[in-house]
Amino acid sequence: MTAHQDHRDSRLGRTVRDAVGKFDEYRTFLTSAVHNPRMMGAATPTSPAVAAVVSQVVPTTGEPVVVELGPGTGSLSDGIHRRLPPGARHLGVELGAELATHLRRNKPWLEVVNGDAGELTALLADRGVERVDAVISSIPWSLIDDAGQRRILDQAVEVLVPHGAFTALTYLPASRSVGGKRFRELLGGTFDEVLTSVTWLNAPPILHYICRRPLRPQEKP
C-alpha cells in the first residue's frame, strides 16, 4: 500500500467513524426525544456554528472550569473541549439517564453528571468544584416554569467567578414569544450585561444570550 493510499484510507476510516458517531448521536437524540418529549426542548441537535459562538466564552489559557447544563448528545461539547487548555475541567450536567450514558461512552474526556441543573451547587460541590469560569446552558428554558428558571440561574450565579460568563440559547423565533421575552427579562434582572448573538447557520437560527456580572453581589466565604 502506498503512503497516498494509506492516507486516503485513514481519511475514509475517519469519515466512516465520524458518520457512525454522528448517527449514534442522532439515534440517542431521537430516542430520548420520543421517550421524554417534555425534557427535550430541541428539534435537532445544534450545529458546529452554534458551538463556535458559545465556545468563545471558554478561556483557552489557565486552568478554567467549564460547566455545560443539558449537554444532550454533546453537540456543543466538542467545540468547547477543543478550546480548553490542559488542566481545565469540563463538566456536563445532564438530566436524561440515556443521554448521560451516551455522553460517557462517546466523550470520555467530559465529566458527566447525571443530575438536575436545579441542584447545580450541590452536584458541583460533590465533585470538588466551587468556582466556575463559564456556565454554558443548552437546556430548553422555555419548557421550565419561572420558579425553575430562577432556581437554576441563582445556582449558576452562585458558582460563577466574578468575571465568568453564563450563556443560554433559544430558537430565534421562540425568543419573540411571551415566554421568550420573560426569560430575556429574567436574564436582564440577573446580570449587568446581557449580549445577544445570532447563528443563522442552523435550522432554525439560534439566538444566544451571553451574560456577565451578576447584579446581586454573591457572598463568598
Add this chain to the structure above:
Amino acid sequence: MSIAAKLREYRTFATRALREPATFGAVLPTSRYVAEAVAEVVPSTGTPTVLELGPGTGPLSDALRARIPDGSRHLAVEIDRGMVDYLRRAKPWLEVVEGDAAHLRTLLDEAGVRSVDAVISSLPWTLLPPGEQRALLDEIARVLDPNGVFTTVTYLTTLWRVRTREFVGALDEVFDEVLPRSAVWRNVPPARVYACRRPLTPAR
C-alpha cells in the same frame, strides 16, 4: 438633547467629514440603538474607567455616560481638532484627549490612567491597512484591564470586504474571546458590534 444641539452635532459631523474624508469611516453619526447596544458592555457598578476611541461628535458618549456610576472616568481620544473643540464645548463632562490612538499608552500615561475597563472604538477600521489595524489592536490590548472588554462598531455593508475580513482575523489573533453581536438594523448602515475579551498578547 435639544433639537438645536442635535443640529449642531450634525453640522460639525458633516463639515469634518467633507474636509477630512480619509479619516471618516461613517456615513451618518451612529444611532442611539447602536449607542445603547455598545453601552451594555460597560459595568454599571463600581467606578470603571471607560475609553472611547474616535468618538467623533460623541454619539456613543451620552449612552455611556448614562450607564456608568459617579466617580468613574470617561475619556475620549480624538485625532480631529474640529471634533475635539466640539466635544469640549458640547460635552464638558467628557475628558477629551487630542491625539492619535496609535500612541494610546503614552496618551493614557499623560492622563494618569493605568488600565481601562472598557475600550469603545468607533475608528474606521476598514480604512486602515492591516499592519496599522494590528498595531492599534496591540496598543489597545496593552491598556486593557485583564478582565476588561474591547468593543467596536463595524457595518454589515462592509462585511464581505477584504479589509473587514482581515480586521476580524486580527481580532481573533489579539483576543481570546471575539463575539459578533446581533446586528443593529436601526442604523445607517446597519451595524455589527463586536465584543472582545482576554487579550492574548498583552505585551506589558
